[in-house]
Amino acid sequence: MFKGKFRIVAVICFVLFGVMAYLSSQMSFGPRDKILPGIYVLNVKLSRMDRDQAIQAMKKMEASFKQARTIQYRELSWSLPMDQVGLRLNYEEEVERAMSFGRTGSLWQQFLERREAHRSVHLKPEIHLDANLLEKTVTAAAETIILPPRDAGLIINDNDTVEISPGREGRLVDINHLQQELIKSLLTDSRSPIPLKLVVAPPVRSTEEVSAMGINRLLAMYSTQFDPNKVNRAYNVSVAAAALDGLTVAPREVMSFNEVVGPRSTEAGYKTAPIIVNNELVDGLGGGVCQVSTTLYNAVLLANLEVVERTNHSMPITYVPIGRDATVVFDAIDFKFRNNTDYWLYIQSHVKGGTLVIKIFGNEQFKKDVVIRSWIEETYNPDTLVENDYSIRMGDRLIKQKGAQGYRVSAERVVMEKGQVVKVEKLPTSVYKARNQIISQGMAPPGDILSNPELPADDSPVNGEMEEAEER
Structure with a gap:
């Protein structure tokens, strides 16, 4: 009994020793830095190649794959340039697979793979094609x-x-x-x-x-004018208007002007033009964009849509009646409205010459006759401030900044149907701050005037400039 078991163990040990001897023989193994004999990728022989030689062989294979192929549909045929479809082989992976064949896994797996290589083994490469280019x-x-x-x-x-x-x-x-x-x-x-x-x-x-979107008629339109000769500002108006053109708004959806138009930056295509910051006129990126938000605001009012968020400028502007403007500042002040109809809205916005036109299309069931009224409730007079200026001769006085009145303005929307008033809606109150007048009083003694070439005699905007400036 003991002798029988000993014989079995001896046979197993002999077989394992034989397998190990076979695996370690140069004939079946070859140098570690070269591919085993009998290894092919398709019909390309990689036997006994080192890594660099095998990579070159794979590159030649890829080049052969890039020869034009014929594609056919019924009786028609065309040549397909394979060098334009993103065809590639991963040389490193394919060569690594060939180098590893018969050298990884258990001893038994290595034995089986080397025996397979002894009879020659043809590996299939993974071919990559770019579906979009194809x-x-x-x-x-x-x-x-x-x-x-x-x-x-x-x-x-x-x-x-x-x-x-x-x-x-x-x-x-x-x-x-x-x-x-x-x-x-x-x-x-x-x-x-x-x-x-x-x-x-x-x-x-x-x-x-x-x-099913239900867009079948014009609900409202509004237009404003600007000076096309003020090139940067006119360009900014066109860029912002183009962002709105073709916009659709789903039922109950809230439309955000800032989300649609995006940041006012040089990357977005905006240029420097006058804007209002803290009740003062300065140059800034995107001057003119508020004319687009203001025009849209008035179209929204006339279309009887719900205003969700609106802020007036700090100073009155002249391209719309007072109390009917809507300023925007990206990431700070937005204009938003809700589509409070049961159907989709479609916005058309375009610039022609010095005119900006915004139209809102929707379903005819929600077409109403709308009148917007605004009026001044209170007027705020500006203060006059006197500043000593040692660059001006004593006794002289110059207007450094012209003053402007401020206002509190009320507005309402009157909705009519068949000539009858069906709703009177109070709109947000607009408060415009008074702009103080600043006088520079000369303090320099005669013959001792300090030079200050940067000081203007009067840097306040005149009426024509005021209507072209706005907060962004």
Whole structure:
């Protein structure tokens, strides 16, 4: 009994010793820095190559894969330039896989892999294709059979009537299927034409979806004027207006001007123009954007939409009646309104010459006749401040800053239907601060005037400048 068990153990030890001897032989193993004999990637022999040699062999394989292939749809065929579809092999990974074959895992696994290599083993590389580049290249090559889908949309006619542009299904190449067939063709070295499979591509927005938005008429419009010769400011108005053009607002959604228009920065395309900061006129980025928010505010009022957030300027502006302005400062002061109708809204905004026009389209059920009224409740007179100035001759006085009156202004929205008043709504009160007049009084003795070339005789804005300046 004991002898029988001893024989079994002896046989097992002998087999293990034989396996270890085989694994350690130069014939089956080879140098550690070279690939085992009998290892191929597809039909490229990597046997006994070191790492650098194997990488060069894989690069040649990739170059051969980049030769043009033929794609076919029915009786039509095209040449597909494979060097334009993002084809690549991961050289390092493929060579590492070949170097590791028969050298990792358990002794038994290594034995099996080396025995397989002794009869030759053909590894399949992982071929990478860029689906986006492939789609772009195939679309350019086979454009005659491709029909892009067309989204449904709105058409606003010159007379402000609304039509629906119907959507349409498209016909596109099945890129996933083509990608798989291309890889299969490369792995098998087939030169047969690769058939294209077409799929139906629905539009992102169907005709039914656009129709259900319920946008069928103009609810309100408002326009303001500006001086197109003030190039930077006119440019800023155009940039902000373009951000609003084509905007849709869902039922009950709150629209934020700052979120839509974004920060007023050089990166966003804005330029330096006059703005109002702390009741003073200074140059700053985005001067003119408030004219867009103010014009939108008035269009919102006339469309009978709910105002959620609105702040007046610190000084009156002249392109809208007093009490009907809306200033904005990114990340600080916003203008917001809610779509309080049961249907979607569509905003159209454009600049032509020196005119900014904003139109709001919605459903005809919510079209109302609206009148906006504003009036001055209280007037605040400015103070006159005198500052000693040693750069001016004693006895002389200059106006350093012109004063301007301040106001408290009330406003209301009157909503009518069929000629009858159905609602009178009080709008937010506007308070404009008085602008103090500052007098520079000369204090320099005759013949002892200190020079100060930077001091203007009068740096206050005149009326024409005031209407072009605003907070941002």
